[in-house]
Amino acid sequence: xxNVEQHPSTLSVQEGDSAVIKCTYSDxxxxxxxxxxxELGKGPQLIIDIxxxxxxxxxxxxxxxxxxxxxxxxxxxxxxxxxDSAVYFCAGGFGGAGSYQLTFGKGTKLSVIP
Amino acid sequence: GAVxxxxxxxxxxxxxxxxKIECRSLDFQATTMFWYRQFPKQSLxxxxxxxxxSKATYxxxxxxxxxxxxxxxxxxxxxxxxxxHPEDSSFYICSAPDANSGNTIYFxxxxxxxxx
Numbered sequence: 001x002x003n004v005e006q007h008p009s010t011l012s013v014q015e016g017d018s019a020v021i022k023c024t025y026s027d028x029x030x031x032x033x034x035x036x037x038x039e040l041g042k043g044p045q046l047i048i049d050i051x052x053x054x055x056x057x058x059x060x061x062x063x064x065x066x067x068x069x070x071x072x073x074x075x076x077x078x079x080x081x082x083x084d085s086a087v088y089f090c091a092g093g094f095g096g097a098g099s100y101q102l103t104f105g106k107g108t109k110l111s112v113i114p
Numbered sequence: 115g116a117v118x119x120x121x122x123x124x125x126x127x128x129x130x131x132x133x134k135i136e137c138r139s140l141d142f143q144a145t146t147m148f149w150y151r152q153f154p155k156q157s158l159x160x161x162x163x164x165x166x167x168s169k170a171t172y173x174x175x176x177x178x179x180x181x182x183x184x185x186x187x188x189x190x191x192x193x194x195x196x197x198x199h200p201e202d203s204s205f206y207i208c209s210a211p212d213a214n215s216g217n218t219i220y221f222x223x224x225x226x227x228x229x230x
Contacts (some may be wrong), residue, residue: 009182032217034219036221041205041224042223042224043120043207043220043221043222043223043228044158045208045221045222046115046218046219046220046221049218051216089157089158092217095217095218099145099146099211099217099219100211100217100219101148101160101163102148102160102219104157104158105157106156106157107156107157
């Protein structure tokens, strides 16, 4: 089955700096890669996703890049703010009929220092 | 994005009793929903896939008789923890794919279960 590795496990950045979180996946059939932000005591919130037919996607301060050949994808957050502090999870999955079943990375705890 | 709602958000039950957690897709229909368990400072662990109108598919090591899943309609899946024990205390989260947005998967807010 799919295996998703996520690095780093913790990341501290100064407010205004950029943060980059990287994930690798093992199953070349995977074609859907979402990123979730989880605040303490809450469910994961989708922040951006990318499908295998594109190499990059951007939404304001957040961007995701995908390298299918190398089987890795990355989350980029620019101009970080204290409210970006949370645990971020990457996931990979294969879209079959009706749904995707996701395999999650172990998470990255991002701390943005004011 | 689409909305998935869980209820209750927090529940405390006594050992030996059963507790039901509901997962609803509020603005879309979902033939499939997923149930996860999350321990503190850990990632999400898939417990089972809930299928509308048929039996759930459980992951290896998950006791199907202990964690009963029912997907009675296209907008509701329930997880019942039967004969709960303190070790069942955890954060339970559901998710569902929204076909209207290419099966983008949205999560509920999670349910904290404490068994005393």
